[in-house]
Amino acid sequence: MAQRMIRALLALCCLLLAGSVLAAIEVREFEEPVLKERYESLNSALRCPKCENQAIGDSDSPIAGDMRERVYQLLQDGRSDREIQDYMIDRFGDYVLYNPRLSGRTWLLWGLPAGLVVLGAVIIGLLVRARRRSANRSLSPEERERINALINRERTE
The missing domain is CATH 1.20.5 (Single alpha-helices involved in coiled-coils or other helix-helix interfaces)
Known part of the structure; x- marks a missing residue:
């Protein structure tokens, strides 16, 4: 009886761990390899507003996941990199850029x-x-x- 409970608990733990590992992997489909390169470039150039000095491509936070999804949608809509960055700046501020643009404040x-x-x-x-x-x-x-x-x-x- 005790062995069955231990096995059941171990099986449950394995399932939970496997589920969390699979949840962290995001699969994005791109029609053109150029779009995939732009997506990766934007994910490394945009900073997660919740994490400290971590790109949205490297972050596991929910807001970074939302930002990656939005970048993907904007790329699919045909937006330019500049338009996507402007969208993110309007939403999250200049902090979201690793290399801030030259402006009166910078x-x-x-x-x-x-x-x-x-x-x-x-x-x-x-x-x-x-x-x-x-x-x-x-x-x-x-x-x-x-x-x-x-x-x-x-x-x-």
Whole structure:
């Protein structure tokens, strides 16, 4: 009797596990391979609003599944990648894009790294120029005479 219950529980557990594994697999049919590539590209370019830094293609959250379904439907309707991204931005905000577009709110995000590189190059250029000037500068006859006098004075003392 006890063995039957244990077997029944094990069978139930196996069925539940198998059901959850099968539920995570989504099968999408595409008439053209280009659509499948676009679908995969969009799934990797769009971020799940619930998960932290996870693309909708990699996320198991229900909202990511809904977003994948919507991307699939919009592709089947003949929408462009830009139109699909605009739809997702309207619905979920700029956070949904891994690479935000250049706009008034994101100019600092895109411009700051380039500005820092330019600033660093200018500073390095100024430092190199200052060192070259100091290395190329030779002593005037008056400076040499003064140095020699100081050296001689130290020797005599």
